[in-house]
Amino acid sequence: MLVLGSLMVLGAGVTALLVPRPGQNEISPESALKLQRPLWVDARGADDFAQGAMPGALLLNEDNWPRSIATVLEQWHPGRPIIVYCGSLSCSASQAVAKRLRGEEYGLAPVYVLRGGWDVLKARLAEASQRQ
Amino acid sequence: MKRAPAITWKSLRPCVRLLARLTLTCVFVIAGVLKLAGMEQTQAAVEGYRLLPGWAVWPAALFLPWAEIVSGAALWVPWLREASRFFLATLLWLFLVAILAAWARGLDIRCGCFGGEGEAGYPWLVARDFGLLGLLSLTKRGVEK
Numbered sequence: 001m002l003v004l005g006s007l008m009v010l011g012a013g014v015t016a017l018l019v020p021r022p023g024q025n026e027i028s029p030e031s032a033l034k035l036q037r038p039l040w041v042d043a044r045g046a047d048d049f050a051q052g053a054m055p056g057a058l059l060l061n062e063d064n065w066p067r068s069i070a071t072v073l074e075q076w077h078p079g080r081p082i083i084v085y086c087g088s089l090s091c092s093a094s095q096a097v098a099k100r101l102r103g104e105e106y107g108l109a110p111v112y113v114l115r116g117g118w119d120v121l122k123a124r125l126a127e128a129s130q131r132q
Numbered sequence: 133m134k135r136a137p138a139i140t141w142k143s144l145r146p147c148v149r150l151l152a153r154l155t156l157t158c159v160f161v162i163a164g165v166l167k168l169a170g171m172e173q174t175q176a177a178v179e180g181y182r183l184l185p186g187w188a189v190w191p192a193a194l195f196l197p198w199a200e201i202v203s204g205a206a207l208w209v210p211w212l213r214e215a216s217r218f219f220l221a222t223l224l225w226l227f228l229v230a231i232l233a234a235w236a237r238g239l240d241i242r243c244g245c246f247g248g249e250g251e252a253g254y255p256w257l258v259a260r261d262f263g264l265l266g267l268l269s270l271t272k273r274g275v276e277k
Contacts, residue, residue, distance in 0.1 A: 079239030
């Protein structure tokens with residue numbers, strides 16, 4: 001039993017050294033697209049949202065929060081992952097929205113921030129549609 | 133003319149044991165390798181069960197694939213077989229508890245059993261785990277009469 005336990009710990013240790021820990025509460029577009037029925041939340045401005053967004057995504061940002069949060073809460077149910085994105089790698093709106101959704105007021109989980117934002121997600125969606 | 137020997141449970145038992153061991157090894161080693169291949173999804177799946185505190189999710193996601201691979205492979209090493217059976221049974225009971233706890237709380241989880249697999253209903257997941265526990269019991273070398 002000790003031998004097997006040691007091998008498991010050794011394997012986990014080597015993996016920890018070789019695989020960088022995914023950012024806490026962050027998710028890559030590839031992994032996000034594989035999740036079952038996630039709730040997509042678009043944290044960009046209304047104009048950007050109107051120009052193109054993830055199909056089915058809900059617009060939620062600091063400006064429209066009072067109007068849109070009710071829709072998000074209606075569509076979410078326990079265990080359904082929420083993925084928040086904003087424009088690009090450098091934007092921070094998605095972090096702020098995700099933090100607020102996770103916070104004491106709403107306490108939703110799991111809430112992920114999409115790494116790379118809409119720019120990367122849009123590219124992944126285009127690649128996927130080309131393959132089909 | 134010689135009569136063919138009767139097929140009895142006793143004569144079949146070694147074959148059944150071998151098949152059960154082979155199936156369990158395939159299931160657990162493949163599940164572990166697929167988890168290792170997508171650590172981000174493994175971490176998300178572990179987190180989705182909402183049973184562990186945040187700090188424990190990544191260590192659990194690191195340990196779980198190796199527990200499956202090592203335990204599954206060790207079924208073929210005679211002197212490690214009993215320990216392997218113990219670890220596999222522990223893993224299966226832990227999975228069952230986690231699945232039933234998620235089911236009871238109405239969570240819409242992704243099993244994460246085989247990395248980024250598709251949707252699977254709770255009854256199927258529970259039945260599959262009980263099936264694997266049944267297979268595991270067949271790998272035990274009983275007292276041959």
